[in-house]
Amino acid sequence: MRSALALVFVVLLADAPALAETPTALYSSHCATCHGADRFGGTGPALLPENLERLRGPQAIETIANGRAATQMPAFGEVLSRTDIAALVRHVTSPPEVAPVWGGAEMLASHHVAPGTPPEVPVHTAHPLHLFVVVESGDHHVTILDGDRFEPIARFASRYALHGGPKFSPDGRFVYFASRDGWITKYDLYGLKVVAEIRAGLNTRNLALSDDGKVVAVANYLPRTLVLLDAADLAPRRVLEVTEAGAETASRVSAVYQAAPRHSFIAALKDTAEIWEIPYAAADGAPVRRIAVAEPLDDFFFDTTYRRLVGSARTGSPVVIDLDTGQQVARLTTTGLPHLGSGISWPWQGRIVLATPNLRDAAINVIDTETWQLVRRIPTAGAGFFLRGHEASPYVWSDAFLSADRDTMQIIDTRSLEVVRTLRPEPGRTAAHVEFSHDGRHALVSIWEMDGAILVYDTATFEIVKRLPMVKPSGKYNVSNKIHLSAGTSH
Numbered sequence: 491m492r493s494a495l496a497l498v499f500v501v502l503l504a505d506a507p508a509l510a511e512t513p514t515a516l517y518s519s520h521c522a523t524c525h526g527a528d529r530f531g532g533t534g535p536a537l538l539p540e541n542l543e544r545l546r547g548p549q550a551i552e553t554i555a556n557g558r559a560a561t562q563m564p565a566f567g568e569v570l571s572r573t574d575i576a577a578l579v580r581h582v583t584s585p586p587e588v589a590p591v592w593g594g595a596e597m598l599a600s601h602h603v604a605p606g607t608p609p610e611v612p613v614h615t616a617h618p619l620h621l622f623v624v625v626e627s628g629d630h631h632v633t634i635l636d637g638d639r640f641e642p643i644a645r646f647a648s649r650y651a652l653h654g655g656p657k658f659s660p661d662g663r664f665v666y667f668a669s670r671d672g673w674i675t676k677y678d679l680y681g682l683k684v685v686a687e688i689r690a691g692l693n694t695r696n697l698a699l700s701d702d703g704k705v706v707a708v709a710n711y712l713p714r715t716l717v718l719l720d721a722a723d724l725a726p727r728r729v730l731e732v733t734e735a736g737a738e739t740a741s742r743v744s745a746v747y748q749a750a751p752r753h754s755f756i757a758a759l760k761d762t763a764e765i766w767e768i769p770y771a772a773a774d775g776a777p778v779r780r781i782a783v784a785e786p787l788d789d790f791f792f793d794t795t796y797r798r799l800v801g802s803a804r805t806g807s808p809v810v811i812d813l814d815t816g817q818q819v820a821r822l823t824t825t826g827l828p829h830l831g832s833g834i835s836w837p838w839q840g841r842i843v844l845a846t847p848n849l850r851d852a853a854i855n856v857i858d859t860e861t862w863q864l865v866r867r868i869p870t871a872g873a874g875f876f877l878r879g880h881e882a883s884p885y886v887w888s889d890a891f892l893s894a895d896r897d898t899m900q901i902i903d904t905r906s907l908e909v910v911r912t913l914r915p916e917p918g919r920t921a922a923h924v925e926f927s928h929d930g931r932h933a934l935v936s937i938w939e940m941d942g943a944i945l946v947y948d949t950a951t952f953e954i955v956k957r958l959p960m961v962k963p964s965g966k967y968n969v970s971n972k973i974h975l976s977a978g979t980s981h
């Protein structure tokens with residue numbers, strides 16, 4: 491009798507898969523150990539819709555079926571049916587049934603400060619202000635590069651998917667990183683160690699550091715908050731719910747910027763027709779200034795005085811806002827979709843011009859920052875993402891990252907406003923993101939491939955002087971250029 495019953499159970503169990511487990515059950519049994527029962531992440535990254543925006547359906551299926559080589563993400567192709575995998579993709583790209591909570595208590599529980607006292611002098615012999623911080627997006631590592639010898643002095647695992655540029659303390663000693671999943675990491679460039687960490691959100695866009703080096707501001711998509719941290723140890727100071735005056739729902743924060751001359755942060759809001767100006771004193775409770783605009787603005791560029799802001803609008807070309815009066819003072823007459831966040835400026839014929847790469851058009855727009863008129867449209871090899879220059883060099887470098895000619899790099903003369911040279915660093919391989927050395931004598935170009943590299947160019951001869959293998963290097967940041975707010979780089 492017993493064995494007969496057991497047999498019935500065995501048969502039932504064997505039949506169970508036909509009853510199709512729910513996606514929630516599949517997730518709990520196969521994924522939760524690494525990605526968290528709440529999908530907030532663990533050994534693996536967070537699996538929430540906001541975090542997976544860049545991983546489209548087929549790619550998500552591919553990841554789950556085949557896993558990711560050289561990482562802990564296993565292949566489920568032999569374990570789960572295609573239907574189950576598709577159901578799991580729908581599950582992780584849909585909002586959880588209970589809205590995720592990440593407030594002060596959760597932040598505090600994630601806060602960690604490394605024990606011990608940081609060293610008084612660097613533990614390395616490289617010039618601390620000449621260093622480069624290189625983000626290797628292929629395997630989520632950061633390399634610290636000696637900026638004179640172009641040799642790596644440290645390499646460490648970062649949090650998953652660093653987002654937005656890292657920011658440096660005013661003395662150049664510390665660097666702050668934000669990750670896609672909301673982790674803020676403070677790293678000591680003297681001791682070559684992480685000194686503090688906190689998770690400020692579940693999906694984060696970027697961070698900014700006050701020019702006095704005391705407050706870190708974090709722009710979040712999830713939850714819809716702007717978080718202010720103490721820059722010394724990353725302890726939370728204030729969480730601002732980003733709710734429009736009188737509105738019920740909050741807005742995602744697209745990005746936050748430091749506006750040094752104004753002693754404030756400026757935040758771009760995704761879902762609300764407002765710009766927020768957050769005085770540093772807001773960390774102690776001072777009120778936020780809300781500037782009403784005609785429609786939500788994204789992706790900002792500031793003029794050198796930080797009085798004028800250029801923001802891209804959803805409809806039409808970018809608008810110029812006077813931050814003192816809060817009024818719109820101009821609309822740009824550009825073509826395509828300017829990438830304002832990568833805009834740079836330089837003096838030209840007695841005025842300051844702003845040049846922006848173009849996400850849609852094979853052209854660089856050059857705009858007069860007095861009249862906001864287009865002074866030149868420089869045709870390029872293809873739509874690009876980054877533009878970089880340096881005070882000590884007459885040339886700016888532009889990529890064609892978003893086009894078929896993504897293996898080219900073009901050099902523009904800032905005097906004639908013309909392309910003077912086209913480089914093809916490694917034919918067939920994506921060339922992206924240039925950063926100059928502190929003295930402008932070298933330009934570092936990323937070969938954005940898994941078996942990629944950083945190529946060090948001499949900016950006078952355009953010859954490659956060194957090749958450093960790297961795993962899909964994306965951004966690289968020179969300490970000196972960043973802390974001196976070099977006009978040739980974005981901040």
Ligand code: HEC
Binds near residue numbers: 533
């Ligand atoms: C043993 C730990 C582990 C398990 C179990 C696991 N994962 Fe992962 N998963 C990872 C890690 C680690 C990564 C990051 C890989 C990398 O560095 O690219 C990852 C990445 C992913 C990604 C890509 C995320 C992104 O942002 O690109 C998806 C999607 C994913 N996992 C889904 C799943 C699903 C669904 C399951 C269950 C069927 C699962 N994982 C089980 C560890 C795991």
